[in-house]
Amino acid sequence: MNIIEVHEVTKRYSNHLALDRVSLSVPEGVVFGLLGPNGAGKTTLIRILNQITFPDSGSVYFKGRPIEADDVRQIGYLPEERGLYKKMKAGEQAIYLAQLKGLDRETAFKRLRKKFQQYDILDWWNRPVEELSKGMQQKVQFITTILHEPSFLILDEPFSGFDPINTNLLKEEIHNLKKQGATIILSTHNMASVEEICDEIALINQSQKILEGNLYDIKTQFKKNVFSLEIGGETTEVTQMLAEQFEVLATNRLPHSVQYTIHLPEGKCANDLLAAVMPYVNILSFNEILPTMNEIFIEQVESFNQAHPHEQQ
Amino acid sequence: MSNNKTLLIIAREYITRVRKKSFIIITILMPILIAALIALPTLLVLHSEQSQHTSVLVVDDTEIFINGFENTDNVNFSYISGNVDQLKKEAFEDEKYDCVLHILDNSAGLRSNLYYREHIPTTLQSSLEGQMDEIFFNKMLQDSLHITPDRFAKLQELTKSSVTTIQVDDEGVERENIAEMNEIVGMMCGFFIYFVIIIFASQVLRGVLEEKTNRIVEVLVSSVKPMQLLVGKIVGIALVGITQFLIWIVLTFGLVSVAGLFVKGNIVPEEMAEMTDGGSMGAINNADFSVFQKINEYFSFSFSEIILCFFFFFVVGYLIYATLYAATGSVVDNESDSQQYTMPVTIPLILAIILIPTIATNPSGQLAFWFSMIPLTSPITMMVRLPAGVPFWQLLTSMGVALLFLLFCIWFVAKIYRVGILMYGKKPSWREIFKWLRKA
The missing domain is CATH 3.40.50.300 (P-loop containing nucleotide triphosphate hydrolases)
Known part of the structure; x- marks a missing residue:
C-alpha cells in the first residue's frame, strides 16, 4: 500500500x-x-x-x-x-x-x-x-x-x-x-x-x-555493461585479446593481481567475456559495476536540460 | 481541535511576554511614573507657595491705600508712616519685612517704589500694580460720587458679574465645563492611546519577524494554519496589553490614593482648594473615587464613557495596526526593511500625533471631524475629541468605519501573511503584493 x-x-x-x-x-x-x-x-x-x-x-x-x-x-x-x-x-x-x-x-x-x-x-x-x-x-x-x-x-x-x-x-x-x-x-x-x-x-x-x-x-536500468574483472597475473595475450574484443576503460595493477574495468560492446554479454578470459588466466573476481546515484543524477538532469533548454531558469 | 491549537498559541504568546523582565519592570514603573507626574508638581507647588511668604511694609504718603491691600496666604501687608529711608533701614535690619512699598504723594500721578533685599515672587509686582490701580480708581470714583465707603462697597457687590460656561448635549442635559480641562485630558488620552497602539502593534510585527527569521515558522505552519498562528499571536499580545492596563489602573489608583493621603495630611483643604483653581484639581487630595465624580462635573463626557471608548478604540486601533504590521513583518526579512512597508500606514499615524494639540483646542472643527472618521487616525483623534463632547452619531459612524476598515485589514493580511512568511531572501515589490491580493 x-x-x-x-x-x-x-x-x-x-x-x-x-x-x-x-x-x-x-x-x-x-x-x-x-x-x-x-x-x-x-x-x-x-x-x-x-x-x-x-x-x-x-x-x-x-x-x-x-x-x-x-x-x-x-x-x-x-x-x-x-x-x-x-x-x-x-x-x-x-x-x-x-x-x-x-x-x-x-x-x-x-x-x-x-x-x-x-x-x-x-x-x-x-x-x-x-x-x-x-x-x-x-x-x-x-x-x-x-x-x-x-x-x-x-x-x-x-x-x-x-x-x-x-x-x-x-x-x-x-x-x-x-x-x-x-x-x-x-x-x-x-x-x-x-x-x-x-x-x-x-x-x-x-x-x-x-x-x-x-x-x-x-x-x-541505467547500467552500461561495465564489469570489473580481477585476474591472477597479467599476460600479453590477455591484454591483447581484451583490447581487441572488448573495451578496457581502466587497468589497475596490484602486487599479485590486475584489475580491469571493461565495457562490453553491443551484442556481447558477461559470459562472452568470461569465456574469452578463462583459457588464459585465473579469474579472482568478476562483477558488474552499476552506475552510482551521483552519475545517474548528473546524467539525467543534464540530458533533460539539453532537451528543454528554454525552460531553464 | 483547531481552537485548542489557537488557544495554545495564545497561551504561549501571552506567557512568554508576561514572564519577561521588561514586562514586569514596565508594568510596575509606569504607574509610579504616572503617580509621580501627578503628585510631584502638586507637591512642589504646595511646598514653594508655602515657604514663600512675603511680608510687605507699606509707607503710604498719600494715605489712600492704608488698609486697602488684600492680605492673602502668601502676602501680608503692614502699614506705617514716617521717613522712608529710616523705616527702610529698620525694616531690613531685623528682617521683619521682605520688602517696603513706598507710595509717593505726587499730584501729577501715582508713583511708588518697591524696595527689597532678597528675591521676591515674580507675581508680586503685577499683583501690587493691579491692586493699586483698583484702589486708586475706586477712591477717585468714590470721591467724585460723594458717597460713603459702605455704600460704595455695596454698589461694588451689586455690579459684580461672572460668566459660567455651560454645554448642552443632544438630550438637552446641561453641564458646566472647563475648556482647558477638556483640552488637557483630550491630549493625554490621544497620546496614551497612540503609545499603547504603537507599542503592542509593533510587538506583533517583531513576533512575526522573529518566527520568520528563526525559520521556525515552517515547522509551525506544518502543524497549524497560518491564520491560527496569526490570530493566536495578535490575541495573545492584546491580552498582554489588557493585563498591563488593568495592573496600571489598579496601581495608579493605589499610588494616587497614597499620595493623596500624604498631601491631605500636610495641607489644610481650603488652602489646597483655593490654590488649585476652584477645587477641580484639588479633588486629588480626596483620595478616593469621588475624585472622578468631581472631575466628571467638569466634563461633557462621563469618565466611564471615556474608559469604554478607550477600550473600544484601543482594541480596534490595535487590531488594525497589528494586522497591517503583521502583513509587513511577513514580507520582510529584517526589522530595518520593515520601515519601507510600514510607511504608508505610519504617515497617517504621525499626522494624527502632530495634530493632537490643534484638535484639542478645536475639538469640533472640520479637521477634527475628518480625522476622527478616517480609520487610521480615528482612534487617536476621537480620543482627543471625546472629553470635549462628540455628537453621538459621529462617534457611532467613526466606530463603524473603523470596524469596516478592520475587516478589510483582516482580508488583506490573510492574503499576504501566508505567502509572505514562506518567502525567504527577497523582498517582494508592491506589484507582487498586489498580485498576491488578486490571487485566491
Missing part, C-alpha cells in the same frame, strides 16, 4: 511554474529519496505534502484517501531551513511543538523525558535554545520532529550541518524509525547517503518528475 500518492499536481507561483503535473507514489515503510537540483520544485512538493501550501490542480492521497488537515498529527516535518524560538527553553519548546501537532501535554512530557534520557541531554531541558550549540539545537529539533511518533516523516536535507558523529546517530534513528514501520521521505543532495539509506527514489527537475522507482531497479 502507498502511504502517499500524488496525482498530477501542478503549482504555479506568480512568476514561475513550481510543479508541472507531478505524480508519484511512496510505498508504506520505505525510505524514499526525493532528489533534484536546487529550484527544481522539491520544497514546493514537500510543502504541499505538509499542507503548508495547496496545489492549483491535482490531488494528494494519504493512506488511500484525500489528505486532510488532521493528518498533520501523523506527519513529522524537518524543514531544510531549521529554527526554534531562541529564548524559549528546549524542553518547554519541544512540548509546545508536540502539542501543536495534537499531542496532549502529559504524553509529550513523558516521551520527551524518555528521549532526552536516551540522548543523555536531560540537563538541556531548562536551557534557552540560544545557549545550546548548533549541533545540540539540531538534536533538539530532530527530537521535536519525531516526538508525536509520526507514521510519515519528511526530512529535508537532514544531514546538512551535522558532524560525522551526529550524522551517524541520525542515520541510526532513521533506520530505527523505518524498523518501527514509519515511512520516510528524504530530500537531500548527498547522493552517498541516498545509496546508503533509500529504497526508492524520485528525481525532480525543472518542475517535472523525470525518474521514479526502486533504487536498485533504477541503477540496473
Whole structure:
C-alpha cells in the first residue's frame, strides 16, 4: 500500500511554474529519496505534502484517501531551513511543538523525558535554545520532529550541518524509525547517503518528475555493461585479446593481481567475456559495476536540460 | 481541535511576554511614573507657595491705600508712616519685612517704589500694580460720587458679574465645563492611546519577524494554519496589553490614593482648594473615587464613557495596526526593511500625533471631524475629541468605519501573511503584493 500518492499536481507561483503535473507514489515503510537540483520544485512538493501550501490542480492521497488537515498529527516535518524560538527553553519548546501537532501535554512530557534520557541531554531541558550549540539545537529539533511518533516523516536535507558523529546517530534513528514501520521521505543532495539509506527514489527537475522507482531497479536500468574483472597475473595475450574484443576503460595493477574495468560492446554479454578470459588466466573476481546515484543524477538532469533548454531558469 | 491549537498559541504568546523582565519592570514603573507626574508638581507647588511668604511694609504718603491691600496666604501687608529711608533701614535690619512699598504723594500721578533685599515672587509686582490701580480708581470714583465707603462697597457687590460656561448635549442635559480641562485630558488620552497602539502593534510585527527569521515558522505552519498562528499571536499580545492596563489602573489608583493621603495630611483643604483653581484639581487630595465624580462635573463626557471608548478604540486601533504590521513583518526579512512597508500606514499615524494639540483646542472643527472618521487616525483623534463632547452619531459612524476598515485589514493580511512568511531572501515589490491580493 502507498502511504502517499500524488496525482498530477501542478503549482504555479506568480512568476514561475513550481510543479508541472507531478505524480508519484511512496510505498508504506520505505525510505524514499526525493532528489533534484536546487529550484527544481522539491520544497514546493514537500510543502504541499505538509499542507503548508495547496496545489492549483491535482490531488494528494494519504493512506488511500484525500489528505486532510488532521493528518498533520501523523506527519513529522524537518524543514531544510531549521529554527526554534531562541529564548524559549528546549524542553518547554519541544512540548509546545508536540502539542501543536495534537499531542496532549502529559504524553509529550513523558516521551520527551524518555528521549532526552536516551540522548543523555536531560540537563538541556531548562536551557534557552540560544545557549545550546548548533549541533545540540539540531538534536533538539530532530527530537521535536519525531516526538508525536509520526507514521510519515519528511526530512529535508537532514544531514546538512551535522558532524560525522551526529550524522551517524541520525542515520541510526532513521533506520530505527523505518524498523518501527514509519515511512520516510528524504530530500537531500548527498547522493552517498541516498545509496546508503533509500529504497526508492524520485528525481525532480525543472518542475517535472523525470525518474521514479526502486533504487536498485533504477541503477540496473541505467547500467552500461561495465564489469570489473580481477585476474591472477597479467599476460600479453590477455591484454591483447581484451583490447581487441572488448573495451578496457581502466587497468589497475596490484602486487599479485590486475584489475580491469571493461565495457562490453553491443551484442556481447558477461559470459562472452568470461569465456574469452578463462583459457588464459585465473579469474579472482568478476562483477558488474552499476552506475552510482551521483552519475545517474548528473546524467539525467543534464540530458533533460539539453532537451528543454528554454525552460531553464 | 483547531481552537485548542489557537488557544495554545495564545497561551504561549501571552506567557512568554508576561514572564519577561521588561514586562514586569514596565508594568510596575509606569504607574509610579504616572503617580509621580501627578503628585510631584502638586507637591512642589504646595511646598514653594508655602515657604514663600512675603511680608510687605507699606509707607503710604498719600494715605489712600492704608488698609486697602488684600492680605492673602502668601502676602501680608503692614502699614506705617514716617521717613522712608529710616523705616527702610529698620525694616531690613531685623528682617521683619521682605520688602517696603513706598507710595509717593505726587499730584501729577501715582508713583511708588518697591524696595527689597532678597528675591521676591515674580507675581508680586503685577499683583501690587493691579491692586493699586483698583484702589486708586475706586477712591477717585468714590470721591467724585460723594458717597460713603459702605455704600460704595455695596454698589461694588451689586455690579459684580461672572460668566459660567455651560454645554448642552443632544438630550438637552446641561453641564458646566472647563475648556482647558477638556483640552488637557483630550491630549493625554490621544497620546496614551497612540503609545499603547504603537507599542503592542509593533510587538506583533517583531513576533512575526522573529518566527520568520528563526525559520521556525515552517515547522509551525506544518502543524497549524497560518491564520491560527496569526490570530493566536495578535490575541495573545492584546491580552498582554489588557493585563498591563488593568495592573496600571489598579496601581495608579493605589499610588494616587497614597499620595493623596500624604498631601491631605500636610495641607489644610481650603488652602489646597483655593490654590488649585476652584477645587477641580484639588479633588486629588480626596483620595478616593469621588475624585472622578468631581472631575466628571467638569466634563461633557462621563469618565466611564471615556474608559469604554478607550477600550473600544484601543482594541480596534490595535487590531488594525497589528494586522497591517503583521502583513509587513511577513514580507520582510529584517526589522530595518520593515520601515519601507510600514510607511504608508505610519504617515497617517504621525499626522494624527502632530495634530493632537490643534484638535484639542478645536475639538469640533472640520479637521477634527475628518480625522476622527478616517480609520487610521480615528482612534487617536476621537480620543482627543471625546472629553470635549462628540455628537453621538459621529462617534457611532467613526466606530463603524473603523470596524469596516478592520475587516478589510483582516482580508488583506490573510492574503499576504501566508505567502509572505514562506518567502525567504527577497523582498517582494508592491506589484507582487498586489498580485498576491488578486490571487485566491
